[in-house]
Amino acid sequence: MHPSRRARRIHHSIHAMLINTALACATSVPLSAHADDAPSPCTALKRIVAAAPTGFSQLTPEDGKGVAQPYGADAQCGAAKGSYECSWTPSGGAGSGTAALQAVAADIASCLPDATHDVNSPARQHFYIGPRETRTQITAMPAGANKVKLVVSGK
Known part of the structure; x- marks a missing residue:
């Protein structure tokens, strides 16, 4: 595999994990007072x-x-x-x-x-x-x- 393609895949995987983590955090924060x-x-x-x-x-x-x-x-x-x-x-x-x-x-x-x-x-x-x-x-x-x-x- 070409090094730049591999780097791009890793970058996309890391980016996807960050987005999923951010979404998980955002949905766990309460939006109303309890x-x-x-x-x-x-x-x-x-x-x-x-x-x-x-x-x-x-x-x-x-x-x-x-x-x-x-x-x-x-x-x-x-x-x-x-x-x-x-x-x-x-x-x-x-x-x-x-x-x-x-x-x-x-x-x-x-x-x-x-x-x-x-x-x-x-x-x-x-x-x-x-x-x-x-x-x-x-x-x-x-x-x-x-x-x-x-x-x-x-x-």
């Missing part, structure tokens, strides 16, 4: 609790949405006087407001192992972190007939 792309409840909770000593001033409304997103898509969050609050309508797998409260409480307990869970009722979930003089309080409760509210406050 649930795993949503902010983590733990990341959001830790960020909010860490902001308590400074009065939540550095937080934005987006910072808290990761807490609610597993349970509802319409979260409204923001810093208020001495607290950070989020409220949302439970949807999808969250089911009722009571189930959503229990799920948020489970997230708080697992994400913030230093938190003390001192109230566990269908109408209120309450945790606190730290000594009394610098305590951060975390409360999840119903907000009206079909909403859930999370309030994190600090002293």
Whole structure:
């Protein structure tokens, strides 16, 4: 076989492999967002609790949405006087407001192992972190007939 023909065949084979590899990679990249792309409840909770000593001033409304997103898509969050609050309508797998409260409480307990869970009722979930003089309080409760509210406050 002539050396230039052989070189051309090798070049075409390599080129074909590169194209096939590129196509394989392109088809394996997701083109849409999945649930795993949503902010983590733990990341959001830790960020909010860490902001308590400074009065939540550095937080934005987006910072808290990761807490609610597993349970509802319409979260409204923001810093208020001495607290950070989020409220949302439970949807999808969250089911009722009571189930959503229990799920948020489970997230708080697992994400913030230093938190003390001192109230566990269908109408209120309450945790606190730290000594009394610098305590951060975390409360999840119903907000009206079909909403859930999370309030994190600090002293």
